Amino acid sequence: MVFGRKNVRTVATLHRYPFVVAGLLGIVVAGAMVAADVVTDKRYVVAVISPTPLLYHPPHEYPSSNTALSTLQPGENVKVLRVRYGKDFEALQVERSSGESGWVFSGGAIEVLSRGGER
DSSP, rough: OHHHHHHHHHHHHHHHOHHHHHHHHHHHHHHHHHHHHHHHHOOOOEEEOOOOOEEOGGGGGOSSSOOOOEEEEEOOOOOEEEEEEEEEEEEEEEEESOOOOOOOOTTTOOOEETTTOOO
């Protein structure tokens, strides 16, 4: 029965440190939420409708200037990596087939065909 006593001691030790247990649980829950968010973002399907600049800085951080890395062309295939929201806009971090990645705004030149949870 040594095994049973060891488990009782471990549980008793956890009761002494409720903030540590709560903190660790919070970290696990937050990590799961971030992972779910990333998975949902990567399910977005977009179409490039007209030429649009591929921006260096994430627009949701409101940079004072934002360098265009290159221009996406109509019909170009891109993969969505992340989605961010700002006041009155949705910004998408996309990756070209060449591996180059940057940020674009949805709407206008970029049409969102399907969002992460939609069917």
